[in-house]
Amino acid sequence: DAGITQSPRHKVTETGTPVTLRCHQTENHRYMYWYRQDPGHGLRLIHYSYGVKDTDKGEVSDGYSVSRSKTEDFLLTLESATSSQTSVYFCAIKRVQGTGYTFGSGTRLTVV
Amino acid sequence: GQQLNQSPQSMFIQEGEDVSMNCTSSSIFNTWLWYKQDPGEGPVLLIALYKAGELTSNGRLTAQFGITRKDSFLNISASIPSDVGIYFCAGLGGSSNTGKLIFGQGTTLQVKP
16 A cells, blocks of 8 residues: 555564564655554654655654665664553555655554 | 644445545645555555646546645545445645655544445
8 A cells, every 4th residue: 555564463562572564555655653542642752764774753662773884764762661552553655745745554563 | 843633534434425534734736635554565556636726526536626725535435345445535736845745644444424
């Protein structure tokens, strides 16, 4: 869908383990974003990227890091997963100025 | 930071009824967007609004960009079962010029056939 693939789609992991989520796009867009979705909070921005090796923090970046070594891939890493990071994670790209973002299908992460 | 307050939080309506939801902010935005999310999927853009006062329709959906640039509403007319989902408002740009999309908390819509 719209050239964005998130992997894995579902993951269960143990507290304290590192986890990496991948977002892959096929359309060469410059801007990519990671959001988390939780009931009652809508979607909140974790980190975003405005080019290869160019990233910045969003409103809920604590406990997360990102990397973008090539245009098509944007990785989100939980260095040491906690139960509060149980959530659905969405990747998004910005296509055209002012028209909002296009989202991937999400990764459901459960930390036990 | 910027916040969007979306209401109502949830709605349970009868098929055929009209639906209205709105979003307000303490900050101004240059663009208002409305998304719909189906279960197990990412949000999909329904309507984009670019000018204060703008009224835009997409089939049975109508949305307006408030004149103060701090609010927007979405109406759905003659609801059908496939309208079920979570609807999000989102704001872009504006006074803080963050260039990042800010989302409301979402309105969960359920339609009874």
